[in-house]
Amino acid sequence: MGFIWFYIRKIFTLFKCEVLVLPSRVALLVFVVALLLIPAFTQDPYLLWVLILTAIFSIFAASWDLLSGFTGQVNFGHALFFGVAAYTSGLINVYAKVPNFLSIPLAAIAGVLTGLIVGIPCLRLRGTYLALTTLAFPIILTGLIFALPEVTGGELGISGLDRLSTSRVYDYYITVVLMLVLTTIMWKITDSKTGILLHAIREDELAVRAGGINTTRYKLLAFCLSGFFAGIAGGLYAHIMRTVGPSTLEVALSFQVIIWSVFGGIVSIYGPVAGVFILFPLAEFLRILPKVRMLVFAVLVLLTLIYMPEGLIPWIRNKIEKECPRCKVRSIATRKTCRICAASLD
Amino acid sequence: MKKSCFLRGVFLALTFCVGACFPVWGAEPIKIGVIGPMQFTQGEGQWNGATLAAEEINKAGGVLVNGAKRPIELVKVDSNEFLSIPDATNAMELAISRYKVDFLVGGFRSEAVMVMQDIAMDNKKIFMGCGAAHPQLCERVAKNYDRYKYWFRVTPINSKFLVKVDFLVLDMVAKAMAKQLEIPKLKVAVVAEKAAWADPIVGIAQQSLPKMGMEIAGVWRPSPTATDTTAELSAIQRAGANIIFTTFSSSVGIPFAKQAGELKIPAPLVGINVEAQKDGFWNATGGKGNYTVTVGTYARVKIDDKTIPFFDKYEKQFKEAPNYTAGTYDAISILKHAIEKAATLDADKLVPFLEKTDMEVAAGRFVFTKDHDVTWGPGFITSVGTQWQDGKNMCVWPYNWEDLTYEGTVPYKLPDWVMEYYKKK
Structure with a gap:
């Protein structure tokens, strides 16, 4: 009993000293709790549908950040991972009758393999050349899809996939919980030794290599990890839509993910998630202005990027929190001294 | 007392006149969602065709359901399906869950219509396709009738x-x-x-x-x-x-x-x-x-008695000739005809009446095939x-x-x- 009480007290102390002291962590907590409680207050199918898609695209956007934000391997064809996984899930579910709880992990594996296939030839390229090469892959695959309509369904794609679950609320919880778990895993990866190396590769690859680290292996790992998470998003999307078509490989989707991520703030994982959670529902809200919907959307994104070049969430975070120049720990902006080392924050 | 009786009489007479002039006054409208790429010419055609049909029907008193005339209320739903399939699915959910439409007409891009069709079928909403020509949309009715029976294609003819x-x-x-x-x-x-x-x-x-x-x-x-x-x-x-x-x-x-x-x-x-x-x-x-x-689909010729009046009215009102997505005009006419025969808005009860459709619309004589597609050939839609x-x-x-x-x-x-x-x- 005393053992349990010790842990309860420890959790409470951690909560009090590590969560409640920072507005960003309180906001995250409120966001997670709100997401999990929404179906208890409303089961509006439209709202749940929008949030389901938002959760799926959040995983997708975070996976782009993992590869392009953290590792600096700018991918202009990220829809490739999403589309390959969606088609894999669709093909094995419809033709081989593999249930969705298996087809989605298999789709993720397909994403990993795609990461390998794309990663190996792209490792020699950097910057603009890498970006343009990655852009070509989904276009090539789209061509293949149209060339093999008997298998891929051509223009219409594959339809008749199993539902993700038996109800909209279950769909919601599956996607939202998966989104929370997967983005946490991605965030932990970026915070680990591997993540620091990926970040270092982005900043100065030559220096990392000079340190005796095989950067090729790490870059390939980034492609595979990113493919894995994007693959799960693609598999989930296929079973939610119950149809997989060439739109999952469209260039527009690849650019969409970049807009979400850059808007939210790259090199953070939570930034792209926030970007999707703001922009995707915003596009729905702007249906009240049908004629200028896309224009208003574009202007809002542009203004945000002009005035907040690091993205919305880092900008807000820097306004409400300060980083200690000595120990690098963050404190609320109203404090004069660091909450850990008491160094001056001004 | 006399004055009061007189005023009451005038009031009753006025109420009668107003009631006679606006027979659909106060009746609950039948909501029809017009879903399509509204920022593009195809969506415009869908909306214009539907508007013309709704105006005509409402002017004539509305749709007769169980002895009461009910007006048609159109709901414009932009699917943005050319640019985003998720947008199209959101629009479909919006139309069904929020706008609570009774029926849906429209759809254009085949891949998007496949997904929208599934959402409509999940909700047992009658969805009358007015844009996508792919045969698979109707083949689904043949393969799984119980699920897809609420789908009907009105325009264009099968590819x-x-x-x-x-x-x-x-x-x-x-x-x-x-x-x-x-x-x-x-x-x-x-x-x-x-x-x-x-x-x-x-x-x-x-x-x-x-x-x-x-x-x-x-x-x-x-x-x-x-x-x-x-x-x-x-x-x-x-x-x-x-x-x-x-x-x-x-x-x-x-x-x-x-x-x-x-x-x-x-x-x-x-x-x-x-x-x-x-x-x-x-x-x-x-x-x-x-x-x-x-x-x-349309030309200013006498395919039947309805073609030229429709063509002229459309051209007069919208300053252009109708394109094939304006077939929403025919879709709503077919829907009205079936509702009046079935005397209900219940989708399950309406389906058999829609299946028996055999009527003249602006595109010609309209009959559904057994998989709810447009019957093509001489004597039908050509x-x-x-x-x-x-x-x-x-x-x-x-x-x-x-x-x-x-x-x-x-x-x-x-x-x-x-x-x-x-x-x-």
């Missing part, structure tokens, strides 16, 4: 028949060429925009043209958004083509027809050219698109072939096809420069 009409119109032009210019074996240039939907038509053309006694001069695939097609046209002329068989749904249809006219390519244009279905085609080509032939003749888009097909010629149809005309070229030769 298999659309291709058939395309070749029938080509055959008409080929016969005119052979007869008037005495060319023993015609050479056809197959020109299709570089798009997935056009691929099967190119394949069919390569197989069918030799069987039709024609030779293929070559296949050209310009970009759908090309603005200069002179290279293709010059190559076609060098290949000795006598006819150019077009398959265009995008803007390339304008420069291609314009430049063919400017260069006086000695081969008439025939096939699908969606731009040539629009009124703006003549001005866009500066009149050089004269003699261009395209397959379409589609039309139209030709630009000196600034007017005239119906030229069907013309003595299966003993069928719609009143107002004119004979096909060969371009004068083509006639001159072959006569000089």
